[in-house]
Amino acid sequence: MKKVYKAHILFTKEKDRFEVYENGYIAVEDGYVLGVASHLKDLNCPDAEVIDFGDKLLIPAMNDMHVHAPQVHNQAVAMDLELLPWLQNYTFPEEAKYADVEYAERMYRRFLHTQWLFGTMRSVVFGTIHTESTRCLMQLYQEAGMGAMVGKVAMNRNCPDNLSEDVDAYIEGMEQLIKDFSPLASGREAGGEVPSLVRPIITPRFVPSCTPELLRACGQLAQQYQLPVQSHLSENTSEIAWVQELEPESESYGDAYNRYGLFGQTPTIMAHCVWTHGKELELMKRNGVMVAHCPTSNFNLSSGLAPIRSLLDEGLRIGLGSDISGGHDLNMFRMLVYAIQVSKMHYQQDHSKAFLTLPEVFWIATKSAGSFFGKVGSFEPGYEFDALVIDDAVLYPSEYSLLHRLERFIYVGDDRQIVHRFCRGQEVAEPKVL
Ligand code: GUN
Ligand code: FE
Numbered sequence: 001m002k003k004v005y006k007a008h009i010l011f012t013k014e015k016d017r018f019e020v021y022e023n024g025y026i027a028v029e030d031g032y033v034l035g036v037a038s039h040l041k042d043l044n045c046p047d048a049e050v051i052d053f054g055d056k057l058l059i060p061a062m063n064d065m066h067v068h069a070p071q072v073h074n075q076a077v078a079m080d081l082e083l084l085p086w087l088q089n090y091t092f093p094e095e096a097k098y099a100d101v102e103y104a105e106r107m108y109r110r111f112l113h114t115q116w117l118f119g120t121m122r123s124v125v126f127g128t129i130h131t132e133s134t135r136c137l138m139q140l141y142q143e144a145g146m147g148a149m150v151g152k153v154a155m156n157r158n159c160p161d162n163l164s165e166d167v168d169a170y171i172e173g174m175e176q177l178i179k180d181f182s183p184l185a186s187g188r189e190a191g192g193e194v195p196s197l198v199r200p201i202i203t204p205r206f207v208p209s210c211t212p213e214l215l216r217a218c219g220q221l222a223q224q225y226q227l228p229v230q231s232h233l234s235e236n237t238s239e240i241a242w243v244q245e246l247e248p249e250s251e252s253y254g255d256a257y258n259r260y261g262l263f264g265q266t267p268t269i270m271a272h273c274v275w276t277h278g279k280e281l282e283l284m285k286r287n288g289v290m291v292a293h294c295p296t297s298n299f300n301l302s303s304g305l306a307p308i309r310s311l312l313d314e315g316l317r318i319g320l321g322s323d324i325s326g327g328h329d330l331n332m333f334r335m336l337v338y339a340i341q342v343s344k345m346h347y348q349q350d351h352s353k354a355f356l357t358l359p360e361v362f363w364i365a366t367k368s369a370g371s372f373f374g375k376v377g378s379f380e381p382g383y384e385f386d387a388l389v390i391d392d393a394v395l396y397p398s399e400y401s402l403l404h405r406l407e408r409f410i411y412v413g414d415d416r417q418i419v420h421r422f423c424r425g426q427e428v429a430e431p432k433v434l
Helices: 069-074 083-099 101-117 131-144 167-180 212-225 237-246 253-258 278-287 295-300 308-313 332-349 358-370 402-412
Strands: 002-014 017-029 032-037 049-060 062-068 120-126 147-151 184-186 193-195 198-200 229-233 268-272 290-293 318-320 387-390 418-423
Touching: 002 358, 002 402, 017 358, 017 402, 049 358, 049 402, 062 069, 062 268, 062 290, 062 318, 062 332, 062 358, 069 083, 069 101, 069 120, 083 101, 083 237, 101 120, 101 131, 120 418, 131 147, 131 167, 131 198, 167 198, 167 212, 229 253, 237 253, 253 268, 253 278, 290 308, 295 332, 308 318, 308 332, 308 358, 318 332, 318 358, 332 358, 332 402, 358 402
Parallel strands: 002 049, 062 120, 120 147, 147 198, 229 268, 268 290, 290 318
Antiparallel strands: 002 017, 017 032, 049 387, 184 193, 387 418
């Protein structure tokens, strides 16, 4: 069924400028964009229902490319340590609680609800080692109608016994989830199938948490079932030194993943890359590995300032991640602001590194990030209609341009201005909290 929405439409087809349609029209059929135009007649949809959002903004929805759902209870607490002691003291004890599926469901519902509030319609998410709790998280995304790649976490060393799973149990748990969550759902494509909104993703926590046998099993599963991969890379200098000790044959931290088939052999996203350079950078480029830039996490855990301008200029694919609870904020719009601010700190040190502009970070957070899911994050024809309607009347004086209205919403807006949320064409209702 065709629908046409009328609003002020803004999105980033190219990385350095917004497409702006004041009082524009967008036609959507079966979840996919047919076209955008300034005049209704140019859409060639004479019988489509027109839904008029008046003076509101219509923009692509947010994608959180790196987030730990089971760390939601630790959000915005315990920020007094760097990565490795922080994991041992705060993060692992909290994740161990997810052996209890009831606890998991209560927390995961809260987590999903907050993502919904802030207009995050797609996520690349870490769960825990626990198969049933991870299944619960996947079901909650499915029920909500929000898109997610969800990882049952692989870890079996340098962690407490109650957060360690041996290789056979990991493979068995993964195969259950792979069987229960089909990669295809019914839809309008040839054969009547489209990629499912909720899919499993291979998730080795990071090299120090996984024995070579476990990393090998992860790589084999990714290959066998053609599943994407997520993990952490070059976040913290102590972590990098540790990986060098654990995998002395590797040329870089990234190469350690690469040796196990976990670095671009299937679509791969790596969080942080604060210290990525040289051979690791070359390997990422060659293998098309995407970076999930997590600026708030990098501040809170004092990991460093990721050189996003340089990585972008090198042609790397990049998205933004909240990385709760290393990061403290689930509002992805604010992540755009933090990403700009990190790049301004680099610029202050080195004026040859231009800081990121608003259209650049918007493009990173929408079209660039969304490419990990398929055609997501833009309003060009053929893209999935993932969209937010923003009623920002309380935020702007009447003389503001549409671009300044969007900028102000990004910098100081919040969930109260998001009045409609769409994922693959369906309006997403408020998920229930227990
Ligand atoms: N590296 C390994 N595990 C984690 C985690 O949970 N958070 C962050 N920020 N880095 C990690
Ligand atoms: Fe993380």
